[in-house]
Amino acid sequence: MKFSKMLLGACSAIALSYPAMANTTLTIATVNNGDMIRMQKLTGPFTDAHPDITLEWVTMEENVLRQKVTTDIATKGGQYDIMTIGNYEVPIWAKQGWLLPLDDLGADYDVDDLLPAIRSGLTLDEKLYAAPFYGESSMVMYRTDLFEKAGLTMPEDPTWEFIGEAARKITDKDNEIYGICLRGKAGWGENMALITTMANSMGARWFDMDWKPQFDQPAWKNTLKYYVDLMTDAGPPGASSNGFNENLALFQTGKCGMWIDATVAASFVTNPKDSTVADKVGFALSPDAGLGKRGSWLWSWNLGIPAGSTKAEAAKAFIGWATSKAYTELVAEKEGWANVPPGTRTSLYENPTYQKDAPFAAMTLRSINAADPKASTVDPVPYTGGQFVAIPEFQGIGTAVGQQFSAALAGQASVNQALDNAQKITDREMRKGGYIK
Amino acid sequence: MARTVSTRRRLAFTALAWTIALALFFPILWTFLTSFKSEGAAIANPPSFLFFDWTLENYHEVQERSNYFHHMWNSVVISFGSTFLGLLIAVPAAWAMAFSPTKNTKNILMWMLSTKMLPPVGVLVPIYLLFRDWALLDTLAGLVLVLTMVNLPIIVWMLYTYFKEIPGDILEAARMDGASLGQEILYVLTPMAVPGIASTCLLNVILAWNEAFWTLNLTAAKAAPLTAFIASYSSPEGLFWAKLSAASTMAIAPILILGWFSQRQLVRGLTFGAVK
Numbered sequence: 001m002k003f004s005k006m007l008l009g010a011c012s013a014i015a016l017s018y019p020a021m022a023n024t025t026l027t028i029a030t031v032n033n034g035d036m037i038r039m040q041k042l043t044g045p046f047t048d049a050h051p052d053i054t055l056e057w058v059t060m061e062e063n064v065l066r067q068k069v070t071t072d073i074a075t076k077g078g079q080y081d082i083m084t085i086g087n088y089e090v091p092i093w094a095k096q097g098w099l100l101p102l103d104d105l106g107a108d109y110d111v112d113d114l115l116p117a118i119r120s121g122l123t124l125d126e127k128l129y130a131a132p133f134y135g136e137s138s139m140v141m142y143r144t145d146l147f148e149k150a151g152l153t154m155p156e157d158p159t160w161e162f163i164g165e166a167a168r169k170i171t172d173k174d175n176e177i178y179g180i181c182l183r184g185k186a187g188w189g190e191n192m193a194l195i196t197t198m199a200n201s202m203g204a205r206w207f208d209m210d211w212k213p214q215f216d217q218p219a220w221k222n223t224l225k226y227y228v229d230l231m232t233d234a235g236p237p238g239a240s241s242n243g244f245n246e247n248l249a250l251f252q253t254g255k256c257g258m259w260i261d262a263t264v265a266a267s268f269v270t271n272p273k274d275s276t277v278a279d280k281v282g283f284a285l286s287p288d289a290g291l292g293k294r295g296s297w298l299w300s301w302n303l304g305i306p307a308g309s310t311k312a313e314a315a316k317a318f319i320g321w322a323t324s325k326a327y328t329e330l331v332a333e334k335e336g337w338a339n340v341p342p343g344t345r346t347s348l349y350e351n352p353t354y355q356k357d358a359p360f361a362a363m364t365l366r367s368i369n370a371a372d373p374k375a376s377t378v379d380p381v382p383y384t385g386g387q388f389v390a391i392p393e394f395q396g397i398g399t400a401v402g403q404q405f406s407a408a409l410a411g412q413a414s415v416n417q418a419l420d421n422a423q424k425i426t427d428r429e430m431r432k433g434g435y436i437k
Numbered sequence: 438m439a440r441t442v443s444t445r446r447r448l449a450f451t452a453l454a455w456t457i458a459l460a461l462f463f464p465i466l467w468t469f470l471t472s473f474k475s476e477g478a479a480i481a482n483p484p485s486f487l488f489f490d491w492t493l494e495n496y497h498e499v500q501e502r503s504n505y506f507h508h509m510w511n512s513v514v515i516s517f518g519s520t521f522l523g524l525l526i527a528v529p530a531a532w533a534m535a536f537s538p539t540k541n542t543k544n545i546l547m548w549m550l551s552t553k554m555l556p557p558v559g560v561l562v563p564i565y566l567l568f569r570d571w572a573l574l575d576t577l578a579g580l581v582l583v584l585t586m587v588n589l590p591i592i593v594w595m596l597y598t599y600f601k602e603i604p605g606d607i608l609e610a611a612r613m614d615g616a617s618l619g620q621e622i623l624y625v626l627t628p629m630a631v632p633g634i635a636s637t638c639l640l641n642v643i644l645a646w647n648e649a650f651w652t653l654n655l656t657a658a659k660a661a662p663l664t665a666f667i668a669s670y671s672s673p674e675g676l677f678w679a680k681l682s683a684a685s686t687m688a689i690a691p692i693l694i695l696g697w698f699s700q701r702q703l704v705r706g707l708t709f710g711a712v713k
Contacts, residue, residue: 027657027658029657031672032669032670032671032672032677033672033674033675034675037502040502056658057658058657058658058661058665058669059502059669060665060668060669061668061669061670061671061672061673062672062673063673064653064668064671067654068653068654068657071561071562071565071654075562075565075566075569076569077565077569077574078569078574079574079575079657080657189673190673243673244673244674245480245672245673245674245675245676245677248676249480249482249676252477253481253482262674264674265674268675268676273477274476274477274676
């Protein structure tokens with residue numbers, strides 16, 4: 001009797017301790033960018049501290065990632081335990097109840113250290129639904145030597161008027177120097193990221209408070225006309241098919257006087273290994289039109305856990321580590337401060353070594369702080385988002401409108417035609433979506 | 438009497454054939470060359486054809502980042518598995534349609550082909566839900582099943598075309614000699630249609646190897662084939678052409694070698710019955 005009780009006790013102890021000892025495999029869907037690839041190499045300290053957790057990475061191109069994780073979470077497929085998602089998805093998915101709140105990432109996580117602009121984009125009803133791993137805004141990168149030669153001085157906070165004048169003055173098409181390089185490739189995250197923020201700063205908005213599309217308003221006409229005229233006068237040939245990478249290549253090879261794009265580009269254009277103009281680059285805030293709003297966007301890559309996950313505790317442990325200050329210090333120790341994931345924590349920008357190693361740090365922080373996704377437009381709007389409208393329909397609408405604007409840049413349609421078509425497309429989709437009766 | 442072709446005409450045709458062949462091969466050659474460039478050299482304009490600093494850095498990085506052999510094994514299982522399963526279904530189906538046609542045979546063939554006209558994304562969600570419920574997501578079995586279904590119309594059509602070229606009298610003679618249905622298909626029909634079956638196999642393996650919609654959408658880590666391996670090297674922010682080219686070269690190498698060794702069989706099968 002005594003022996004059988006002991007046996008029963010031993011079995012119970014083993015059974016109870018099993019979940020703690022059991023090996024948990026976390027499948028992490030992530031995006032192919034330098035910071036995420038670096039993290040995959042540096043997970044040693046985490047797995048050493050959590051020998052019961054195995055990490056399985058699935059790296060994908062951004063659009064493939066978005067399609068796969070959206071399908072998986074919407075159908076509760078359960079293929080991924082942690083998903084890398086943008087600040088476009090987080091508020092929409094959180095509202096749907098698809099994400100677990102992350103308000104208990106540990107005592108030393110220091111959630112208040114997260115940059116307020118980034119944190120607010122990931123928060124719904126005072127709860128954080130994804131932890132930021134990487135953040136960016138947009139800013140002006142310009143060639144100091146070309147500005148000097150043209151007798152121009154770039155202010156820290158330029159206006160669109162100045163940018164237009166400077167771009168035209170710098171342009172020397174005979175020598176393949178183009179005053180400005182901007183995105184022209186169609187897509188909601190391509191040309192529309194730039195044009196939407198440009199429009200915000202020029203007083204335009206996607207929708208009024210009744211969700212009526214606003215492309216028939218003068219502010220949009222001014223924006224698109226300014227963009228098309230500027231690129232026609234001072235942009236590179238074939239600009240309607242240029243995205244981030246094409247403009248990066250043009251800038252790095254000395255063919256652009258200015259480039260307005262993601263702050264992350266600063267580390268590329270100042271890297272002498274790839275850039276021929278590494279020591280001739282200056283930075284400024286995204287321009288404004290004197291209406292109180294700057295054309296700065298805000299993007300972050302974040303780690304979230306699908307609701308209903310059976311591995312939530314292990315996933316939280318990993319996210320808490322991957323987005324912590326300790327991870328930043330680990331990257332700095334192994335790869336140098338210039339390689340730490342930017343744009344998420346205040347403490348990083350207060351670090352003197354980081355400020356020294358990353359000359360673009362101060363401007364990146366100012367750009368992120370200048371972006372306000374909760375009030376990005378001059379007139380009131382019923383939506384949030386800087387370079388996007390945080391509604392599920394925006395991906396489709398944004399890309400369709402982007403195609404119209406790209407056609408206008410390519411000279412296949414006039415500005416008025418492109419705006420008319422954009423208005424019709426958006427109106428039709430918003431009616432279909434039930435926003436307009 | 439054979440038609441005489443002038444030397445000049447022959448030279449012109451040879452030059453034209455070479456030009457077309459080189460134009461078709463150029464993208465593969467360019468991918469191969471780019472895989473040995475640095476990321477900076479890969480985007481340089483004007484591009485350098487041969488005179489650049491050759492490097493193996495991209496292959497090193499791809500090997501370090503990804504488990505190539507895991508993805509390749511998955512591709513092998515998926516493409517050969519779906520081809521084998523497809524043939525098991527398609528050979529009897531094509532036999533029935535070729536030798537025992539009914540008034541609806543043509544309609545059935547057209548209906549089968551019409552399923553290829555539907556954009557696959559149209560049925561993504563229902564298939565994803567079925568796979569979720571049957572626990573087939575991210576499994577090799579699931580991918581073999583779905584690729585079999587995707588390529589079945591093509592296999593049936595190709596085999597049907599080849600079988601139609603075989604005289605029915607031979608099969609009838611076999612039946613009169615007492616061959617059962619299985620024996621007739623296995624010992625009489627199949628040997629005569631070997632070139633056709635072989636080229637169907639090869640084409641199906643290539644189609645399954647390159648299939649990039651279902652293999653991307655229904656896999657995560659365990660069953661991800663080489664298409665997922667390539668897709669992981671594209672990036673909208675950051676230079677990636679050289680690494681992507683290295684990954685692509687590694688992904689297409691096995692199927693290119695297979696195609697090279699079996700090209701005679703493939704051409705023979707594809708032209709089977711063209712000249713009577």
